[in-house]
Amino acid sequence: MTIVVVLEQVPDVVEELSLAPLGTDLARDAVSYVLNEYDDHALEEALLLAEGSGDDVVAVGIDTTGELDQVLYTALAKGAKRAIKLAGDFEGTWVGTRAAARLLVPIIRELSPRLVLTGVQAPDDLDGQLAPTLAALLDWPHASVVIGTELADGAVRARKELWGGLTMHLELALPAVLGIQAARQTPRYVPVGRVRQVMREATIETREVEMVADGSPRVERLRLPEETAQAEFLSGSPADIADRLIELLRARGLL
Amino acid sequence: MAHGIAVLVEHLEGQVTDVTYELLGLARRIADTDGAEVVACLLGHGVRHVAERLPADRVVLVEDHALHYLAPEATARTFAALLRGERPWLALVPNTAIGMDVAAWVAAALDWSLVAYCQAFDRRDGRWVATAQLFGGKVLADVPLGSDPVVVSALAGAFAADAVEPGPPGTIETQEPPAELATLRTCSVRLERPEVADIDITRAEKIVAVGRGIESKDNLELAEQLAEALGAVLAASRPLVDAGWLPRSRQVGKSGLKVKPKLYLALGISGAPEHLEGMKDAELIVAVNKDPKAPIFTVADYGVVADLFDVAEALLERLEG
Amino acid sequence: MEPKLEKVAEVWEKETAVVEGVDISGPWNRMFGQRVIWDYTPELIEKIAQLPGGESFAWCYQCGKCVPVCPVDVVGDYGPRKLYRRAQSGIDLLDSPDLWLCTTCANCLRVCPKQVDMVQIMPAAREHAMLSGRTIPAELQQALEYTAKYGNPLGQPARKREAWVKDAGVPVPILHQIQRPVEWLWWVECYPSYHPRGIDASIALARIFHALGLDFAILGREEKCAGDSQRLAGERGLFEMLAEENIRTLSKYEFAHIVVTDPHALNAFRKHYPKLGGHYDVWHYTTLLARELPRLQPLLTRSLPYRVTFHDPCYLGRHNGEYDAPRRLIQAIPGIEFVEMLRCRENSYCCGGGGGGMWLDSFAAGHQRRRLSEERVLEAVATGADTLVVCCPYEVSRFEDAAKSTGVDDRLRVRDIAELLAEAMGSSGEAAA
Ligand SMILES: Cc1cc2nc3c(=O)[nH]c(=O)nc-3n(C[C@H](O)[C@H](O)[C@H](O)COP(=O)(O)OP(=O)(O)OC[C@H]3O[C@@H](n4cnc5c(N)ncnc54)[C@H](O)[C@@H]3O)c2cc1C
Ligand code: SF4
Numbered sequence A: 001m002t003i004v005v006v007l008e009q010v011p012d013v014v015e016e017l018s019l020a021p022l023g024t025d026l027a028r029d030a031v032s033y034v035l036n037e038y039d040d041h042a043l044e045e046a047l048l049l050a051e052g053s054g055d056d057v058v059a060v061g062i063d064t065t066g067e068l069d070q071v072l073y074t075a076l077a078k079g080a081k082r083a084i085k086l087a088g089d090f091e092g093t094w095v096g097t098r099a100a101a102r103l104l105v106p107i108i109r110e111l112s113p114r115l116v117l118t119g120v121q122a123p124d125d126l127d128g129q130l131a132p133t134l135a136a137l138l139d140w141p142h143a144s145v146v147i148g149t150e151l152a153d154g155a156v157r158a159r160k161e162l163w164g165g166l167t168m169h170l171e172l173a174l175p176a177v178l179g180i181q182a183a184r185q186t187p188r189y190v191p192v193g194r195v196r197q198v199m200r201e202a203t204i205e206t207r208e209v210e211m212v213a214d215g216s217p218r219v220e221r222l223r224l225p226e227e228t229a230q231a232e233f234l235s236g237s238p239a240d241i242a243d244r245l246i247e248l249l250r251a252r253g254l255l
Numbered sequence B: 001m002a003h004g005i006a007v008l009v010e011h012l013e014g015q016v017t018d019v020t021y022e023l024l025g026l027a028r029r030i031a032d033t034d035g036a037e038v039v040a041c042l043l044g045h046g047v048r049h050v051a052e053r054l055p056a057d058r059v060v061l062v063e064d065h066a067l068h069y070l071a072p073e074a075t076a077r078t079f080a081a082l083l084r085g086e087r088p089w090l091a092l093v094p095n096t097a098i099g100m101d102v103a104a105w106v107a108a109a110l111d112w113s114l115v116a117y118c119q120a121f122d123r124r125d126g127r128w129v130a131t132a133q134l135f136g137g138k139v140l141a142d143v144p145l146g147s148d149p150v151v152v153s154a155l156a157g158a159f160a161a162d163a164v165e166p167g168p169p170g171t172i173e174t175q176e177p178p179a180e181l182a183t184l185r186t187c188s189v190r191l192e193r194p195e196v197a198d199i200d201i202t203r204a205e206k207i208v209a210v211g212r213g214i215e216s217k218d219n220l221e222l223a224e225q226l227a228e229a230l231g232a233v234l235a236a237s238r239p240l241v242d243a244g245w246l247p248r249s250r251q252v253g254k255s256g257l258k259v260k261p262k263l264y265l266a267l268g269i270s271g272a273p274e275h276l277e278g279m280k281d282a283e284l285i286v287a288v289n290k291d292p293k294a295p296i297f298t299v300a301d302y303g304v305v306a307d308l309f310d311v312a313e314a315l316l317e318r319l320e321g
Numbered sequence C: 001m002e003p004k005l006e007k008v009a010e011v012w013e014k015e016t017a018v019v020e021g022v023d024i025s026g027p028w029n030r031m032f033g034q035r036v037i038w039d040y041t042p043e044l045i046e047k048i049a050q051l052p053g054g055e056s057f058a059w060c061y062q063c064g065k066c067v068p069v070c071p072v073d074v075v076g077d078y079g080p081r082k083l084y085r086r087a088q089s090g091i092d093l094l095d096s097p098d099l100w101l102c103t104t105c106a107n108c109l110r111v112c113p114k115q116v117d118m119v120q121i122m123p124a125a126r127e128h129a130m131l132s133g134r135t136i137p138a139e140l141q142q143a144l145e146y147t148a149k150y151g152n153p154l155g156q157p158a159r160k161r162e163a164w165v166k167d168a169g170v171p172v173p174i175l176h177q178i179q180r181p182v183e184w185l186w187w188v189e190c191y192p193s194y195h196p197r198g199i200d201a202s203i204a205l206a207r208i209f210h211a212l213g214l215d216f217a218i219l220g221r222e223e224k225c226a227g228d229s230q231r232l233a234g235e236r237g238l239f240e241m242l243a244e245e246n247i248r249t250l251s252k253y254e255f256a257h258i259v260v261t262d263p264h265a266l267n268a269f270r271k272h273y274p275k276l277g278g279h280y281d282v283w284h285y286t287t288l289l290a291r292e293l294p295r296l297q298p299l300l301t302r303s304l305p306y307r308v309t310f311h312d313p314c315y316l317g318r319h320n321g322e323y324d325a326p327r328r329l330i331q332a333i334p335g336i337e338f339v340e341m342l343r344c345r346e347n348s349y350c351c352g353g354g355g356g357g358m359w360l361d362s363f364a365a366g367h368q369r370r371r372l373s374e375e376r377v378l379e380a381v382a383t384g385a386d387t388l389v390v391c392c393p394y395e396v397s398r399f400e401d402a403a404k405s406t407g408v409d410d411r412l413r414v415r416d417i418a419e420l421l422a423e424a425m426g427s428s429g430e431a432a433a
């Protein structure tokens, strides 16, 4: 049986982000891409599940960057059985979540997995998160913000994190879609030597796909929030400062 | 009404969450401009009494056992069915652990567009423009809304909480749950409370962190009290952990844990790079240090150059008093 | 694992015994059957010894010379002899915390009569542990992931690698900007490029190079971690990837020699890059400055009234034989009083940062009475010195932190030699006090 993990590369926010002249996209030349950190957790959780159940993990991704191979090879090196890349002419297009989901649905149906795992969110989703979107299109049950999973006769048990440490325990009939917030353990390390060996020995299956109408909202303008490089200093007596701080926390809903 | 604004009411165990009032306030502001109706969509089980506290033009109440904890599948299906009937122009959903599973599902199922992570909603040049956060707020996207129906999921804390007061709605209307609830594939749902014993600082929403400025183990009690009053957990820089004053599980930094809370209050921490590595991504950093040149101020949003004991005591007095 | 104890065979006398034509039959002719020479199982020793690089693990004959010189044993319970003995008694090094505690300082190798070489054994065993899917300490994993992603273990963007240059106060040419041959390519390395205290030393060094009129340039954002400590931590694949990229980058430029800030980079360039096709003439900056001393000396006009002691970096001293250059530089500074610590030069103590120790700090601390860096600053304080002088970029941050955690930060400052020299030059290269 199969568990599909959907992996996406996203711009690395460690680098300073800047905008393209038109103002509707990032200056992509200056962007470097990394695997969405939540997707890394989804992969880890899938591998942990599969180690217990004997399922095959299949890593699937849309190659919007031209650099997805690296991510897929790493997934194979970590223990995924297959890696499938959806390739197409995505140059200069921003593939929204809905469009991504529509591209993914046919391959997921073809693989007919019992579980689809993906990261709870990605820093570049403007039009919502992938897991619930896929669930709606596939008509499968779903849960996001998942921090623990377990397979149990025909169902998956998922722990969904709410707030203040409160968790919701759900049991979903299979097949199901989960948006993973954190795997049970830190995503494993795979030595570079192992990845390089996989790159020589394994293959990534490539499927050509056509960009679909995405139904995502039109971005008129991107902008960078005003710089707040330096701390704003609060002064006055301790009492004044305490008042200001409490006011600040209240305004942000933190009290 | 064709121009209605539907708001998904988020509640848990009979408590309406703050973000719901923020959304009802936002809906009110939009409705007042547009002359539209605000419809609060209250889905749940045994929640009729909650309706009395929802200041909307109309509350639509749908009750079913499956909606008890607003579990993803049942809530999404019910809300979608409700929107099909109501045909509002705008559906507002909180971008929270609960709302996230509803907004994207409903938008995809109805084929409406969706703007997630919305932090502002303004009228510009005769249109509504939703501003969404991308890359954790490092980039903002302005999205003008047309006349097609749209789901907007809004960040908690982004809109004023006091724009409306809890109070009774215009009317309360009960609707039957959709037939689909009989064939759900979510088999069971229950809630679990955290065990008090094990505190995981990486999951904490608020952290009070102390450094060597705290001077002695005895003074930790003050920090502990402050943390408690703020609803925060106590964490520390490494020297305190090395000294055995706090367990290793409370150490923030390169060789400790990485944290990303909504509030990080740093007391008497200099901000060595090894410490900053563990906390610089916190949403709001407030630093108290008596040295105005302490590097912690390079990552802080707010800085206080003062004796930490004075500030902590003044804060405590207000929070407890 | 069950120890395998074989039965001792009987003892008997041969009726006639003739050895090389001489009849030696008689009661003195006692013969033994094959005896047990293994009172415990050899498998776990073999397991390490069969790894390429791990061979010498099996050569240990338990003489024990290595234990007292092992810096980890001073604060804990360690040393090659002990690891060998533990393997004999059923403890698998690959699954033991011991795997991560050796700093590859090479002090044991210096005294071992059997050439048991932890500098080879440890990376081999660690690599094997990683390849066989064992979990590795989280701090180390993070540093390795950062290195793979960003080319430095601090997780800083590549573009910021040259950002310190604008604060140098003197021109620091960057090769991709100047596009001309230089005599000295200065390999700055990661901590000196990104860590605030490392940057202090880089700025000081830039000022010294400038004052000497050296024809130098740096690679800036094109430089990636030389990778030696990652290799020693077991990530050979990562090391090779970095080395290949660095060699490719270096091949674009013309330069006569490389000068490095970091002894770990020195070690990589001298001993491991050549195997991958990168052949360079590499100098540590102290060696270069000591050679330039006749020109540097007149510039050292300010007298510094400090009592200083010096910590030999393992990868400069024991690994690459340079003990004198740093001392000559320190003693060239007017006003300085120089004292040695008890453990110095060939027998120098270790700061704990080598061999991946830089990224195992809390892990190691959990298995030791105190950190190696803490042991060392206490030794420095015991000499009555007010300044601990270093010349490896790991050390400033390690020792400054250790001074804080042992509470001697009011008595002991930590300075890179470059910082002291710049201060003596009257250049405001002195770091924030
Ligand atoms: C390899 C390595 C890994 C490390 N990992 C970590 C890590 O994971 N986490 C970590 O925290 N550190 C780590 N460190 C240690 C780090 O370098 C610093 O030593 C440490 O963070 C300093 O802690 P501190 O800020 O509490 O102490 P200090 O640097 O001594 O700062 C104390 C601060 O308190 C202020 N202060 C004093 N009294 C008062 C008062 N009454 N009111 C207000 N302010 C006051 C002072 O001005 C000062 O700024 C690591 C170091 C190394 C070398
Ligand atoms: S010095 Fe060498 S031979 Fe002697 S105990 Fe140590 S490792 Fe073994």
Ligand code: SF4
Binding pocket: C069, C070, C071, C072, C073, C078, C079, C080, C101, C102, C103, C104, C105, C106, C107, C108, C109, C118, C119
């Ligand atoms: S290399 Fe150094 S740390 Fe490692 S065992 Fe030998 S003496 Fe000890």
